[in-house]
Amino acid sequence: MAKDILRKSEVFYDNFDRKPGLDKMTTTYCPGCGHGILHKLVAEALEDFGVQDRTMFVSPVGCSVFAYYYFDVGNIQAAHGRAPAVATALKRANPESIVIDYQGDGDLAAIGGAEILNAANRGEGITVFFVNNATYGMTGGQMAPTTLIGQQTMTTPKGRTVANEGYPIKMSEIISTLKAPVYVERVMLGDVKSIRKARKSVRKAIQIQIEQNGFSFIEVLASCPSNLKKTPIDSQNWVREVLQENYPLGVYKDISAKFVSPDKSKTPVNYKDLPKVLNIEETNIDKNRIAEFTNKQFHEQFKIAGFGGQGVLSLGIVLSEMGMRHDFQVSWIPSYGPEMRGGTANCSVQLSSKNIGSPVVDRPTVLVAMNRPSIDKFEDSVAENGYIFYDSSLIDIEPQRKDINIIAIPATKIADDLGTTKVANMVIVGAIIEKLGIMSKDVVLDSIGEVIKKQKLININKRAILKGVEFIQNLTK
Amino acid sequence: MNNTKNKAHVSIRWEECKGCGLCTLACPLDLLSLSKSFNSHGYHPSVYEGEGCTGCGSCFFSCPEPGAITVFKKWHLMTETGYCPNCDNDYKVYKRETHPDELFCSNCLESIKLSKVE
Structure with a gap:
């Protein structure tokens, strides 16, 4: 479609508001940078194909790390070299999305060599743009795997030698030897003619993803005037005359004419079939028993902290497992040091009647503190009108906050009286259930056996929970 | 030649141009040049002062800045x-x-x- 006006693509933000500083109109790229040219080609293609609303752009580490400043599409910035892995997840989780994996040579060919090879080998339905400028741009011009023999960089001041650094790595050639990739081409941004050719390849690669769900890989020879220490025009000439000599352009693989994407509809497991696939029994709780709890609207965020070995993480697991039995949305993430015992540990649990956006808990509504450092560390973070449950048999200070409910339980003492201090966490489970009133304690007591692995410990755990419940009941009397 | 005159126009945003000069090289008719004065970033932006733009878009595609160059074809x-x-x-x-x-x-x-x- 011939356009009347060639102008900034709709896929770019009007103003780059995410960019710090006063200038919100220009990119962070140096004058003459190849990234800007490729960005424009990609943006134009996404706009023309009408897929802006379902595009996910994965940016790498490198100068294009800030691609999310510019592209008004879904954006994720991946860890160094890991963009193909992130792109894989995005594509698998949402096969309808158009996933653009944009990487530089340091990112893709060095630290991310394993990721790109395996993503290509699996034939993920993503489009990879690999910007090869023969140097590490962002970090100041060190040698990249693609640096040419004899090329001077910060780390090869006398020029790259075969003896010391080996040969430049040719990614397009390597990728094209694999069976799964559909389209592999090397293009350059060396002059207007080659840019127009690159434009066609960019469009074809994205089209392959849209229509055939195949893996496409476009290597783009681009200039980096700042690190090549040349003017923009000279460095573009260098790309055309020197870089191209060493990295021959052309289509290395194209099976798009006869490629049919493997039928992936059979691979996803239906959610309902999961217990069968995993060979586990499904837990069915009688709906009448939990009816009074399922209609409540609430969102409780727990931070549970203590020493490793106190059962901090399993306290969280029990809460979230029991939440699941009440048809709540739940999340649990642990955070602990390398030690099994003795170090500090905490976990974040959320129980909610609505979908949970992120499992991270910054402002807990309930803090469970099983040792003193936990009070010191997390007391201030508790949300207003929240709760602190703390083990008063181990903690010799009292929380200072006045705007929250503070409940001191001698949990370790109670557990010790039952026979083992290890069930102190269950005493607190009982206290939480009774105090918050968001779960049926009968259901919890009946199903605790499904969560506790050692059968002989079930009874003592049940007794501990009951003690916690009783403790709160006695408090309120 | 009079027929093609003014049939297209290229507009370069003064503050968005970084003066790399790639468009001056790209223009097949050599209609673009770097300005003698500089913008607030200290760059000498590219300017189109003459006539005869055909709207081919070479400058647009060679420019690394998303919004610096706009080409009006048939305008x-x-x-x-x-x-x-x-x-x-x-x-x-x-x-x-x-x-x-x-x-x-x-x-x-x-x-x-x-x-x-x-």
Whole structure:
């Protein structure tokens, strides 16, 4: 479609508001940078194909790390070299999305060599743009795997030698030897003619993803005037005359004419079939028993902290497992040091009647503190009108906050009286259930056996929970 | 040659151009040049001062900045000024024969839709 006006693509933000500083109109790229040219080609293609609303752009580490400043599409910035892995997840989780994996040579060919090879080998339905400028741009011009023999960089001041650094790595050639990739081409941004050719390849690669769900890989020879220490025009000439000599352009693989994407509809497991696939029994709780709890609207965020070995993480697991039995949305993430015992540990649990956006808990509504450092560390973070449950048999200070409910339980003492201090966490489970009133304690007591692995410990755990419940009941009397 | 004159126009945003000069190299008719004065970033932006742009788009595709260059194909830059509501001022406008009610401001390069009442 011939356009009347060639102008900034709709896929770019009007103003780059995410960019710090006063200038919100220009990119962070140096004058003459190849990234800007490729960005424009990609943006134009996404706009023309009408897929802006379902595009996910994965940016790498490198100068294009800030691609999310510019592209008004879904954006994720991946860890160094890991963009193909992130792109894989995005594509698998949402096969309808158009996933653009944009990487530089340091990112893709060095630290991310394993990721790109395996993503290509699996034939993920993503489009990879690999910007090869023969140097590490962002970090100041060190040698990249693609640096040419004899090329001077910060780390090869006398020029790259075969003896010391080996040969430049040719990614397009390597990728094209694999069976799964559909389209592999090397293009350059060396002059207007080659840019127009690159434009066609960019469009074809994205089209392959849209229509055939195949893996496409476009290597783009681009200039980096700042690190090549040349003017923009000279460095573009260098790309055309020197870089191209060493990295021959052309289509290395194209099976798009006869490629049919493997039928992936059979691979996803239906959610309902999961217990069968995993060979586990499904837990069915009688709906009448939990009816009074399922209609409540609430969102409780727990931070549970203590020493490793106190059962901090399993306290969280029990809460979230029991939440699941009440048809709540739940999340649990642990955070602990390398030690099994003795170090500090905490976990974040959320129980909610609505979908949970992120499992991270910054402002807990309930803090469970099983040792003193936990009070010191997390007391201030508790949300207003929240709760602190703390083990008063181990903690010799009292929380200072006045705007929250503070409940001191001698949990370790109670557990010790039952026979083992290890069930102190269950005493607190009982206290939480009774105090918050968001779960049926009968259901919890009946199903605790499904969560506790050692059968002989079930009874003592049940007794501990009951003690916690009783403790709160006695408090309120 | 008079027929192609003014059939297209290229507009370069002064503050968005980084003066890399790739467009001056790309233009097949050598119509672009780097300005002698510099913008607020200290760059010498590219300028189109002559006539004869054919709207080929070579400068647009060779420019690394998303919004620095806009190419108006088949548009005329009118000599008279018109009111631009985006800029709240009078500027020269780009006009096209096929859609006379759609104008573009030469300052902000945004579309000016003439309401039919006017």
